[in-house]
Amino acid sequence: MAQLGDLERSIMDALWASESPLTATELQESLEAGSAGVSGKQLAVTTVLTVLSRLEHKGLVVRDRAVRPHLYRASSSHADHTAELMHEILGASSDRSEVLARFLGQVSPEEAATLRGLLNSPPRDSGLSA
Amino acid sequence: MAQLGDLERSIMDALWASESPLTATELQESLEAGSAGVSGKQLAVTTVLTVLSRLEHKGLVVRDRAVRPHLYRASSSHADHTAELMHEILGASSDRSEVLARFLGQVSPEEAATLRGLLNSPPRDSGLSA
DNA sequence: AATCTGTTCTACACTTCGTAGAAGAACGAC
DNA sequence: GTCGTTCTTCTACGAAGTGTAGAACAGATT
Known part of the structure; x- marks a missing residue:
């Protein structure tokens, strides 16, 4: 892309x-x-x-x-597009967990909190995007 | 970049x-x-x-x-570089939490688990890479 | 039909990237 | 110290992507 x-x-x-x-x-x-x-x-x-x-x-x-x-x-929301881009980049990596670790090592505390919240409240309904 | x-x-x-x-x-x-x-x-x-x-x-x-x-x-590890790229993209967005939400909405269950683990594990001291 | 407004075609300059030859610099052999 | 070998730098060009927009064309309005 x-x-x-x-x-x-x-x-x-x-x-x-x-x-x-x-x-x-x-x-x-x-x-x-x-x-x-x-x-x-x-x-x-x-x-x-x-x-x-x-x-x-x-x-x-x-x-x-x-x-x-x-x-x-x-065609898609800014957030969706950005998230997709991030996934594209992540996907091109051979060592995903390592990348995620580094990624988290760089997030601000607030973002970490946001992520924690999102991961714990799993409203995984959104079976959208093909 | x-x-x-x-x-x-x-x-x-x-x-x-x-x-x-x-x-x-x-x-x-x-x-x-x-x-x-x-x-x-x-x-x-x-x-x-x-x-x-x-x-x-x-x-x-x-x-x-x-x-x-x-x-x-x-100059930096693949993982670091990739993570940086992801942050760059994320940073260019105005609505970070929304992007993160979308991002998580697209991760595989395994990756979600990885992330959960990383977020709960001890604070990553790694003050490496300038 | 004539006109106005919006769309498509075509075009060009600039940058990035793949590709590499020609020319220059450093180092060992003699 | 000069010669040749090896490595690096300079220079260059073609293809693709992007910013930019005029010229030509199409649909609507009167």
């Missing part, structure tokens, strides 16, 4: 941050406003479109072609 | 698998033999050298210039 480029990431962030699907133009605006920090430079809509197509191709974005200004949304 | 390319990864794997530091030529040989699966094609030593330099530049490889055939070793 690989890591995304800067623009790709910004666009995904905007999509993840949005409740409802967005149009290319809306994204263009939210990119100008919301993010970027210092810039302020407006991107061309076609640029946004191009990146959206690429993200769709990568399976990260779903496009609704039924409506006229096409609507775009992230 | 980003993901590595195929060759870069193979070389890192060889370095991680090795107890002691290796020379470029040794790496070249172990690449031919150990990995690759189907190929069998021998890389030029200069290719290995180039990639090693790039990896050194990225901070993943440490080179000992004191001895003549320079010796190369991974």
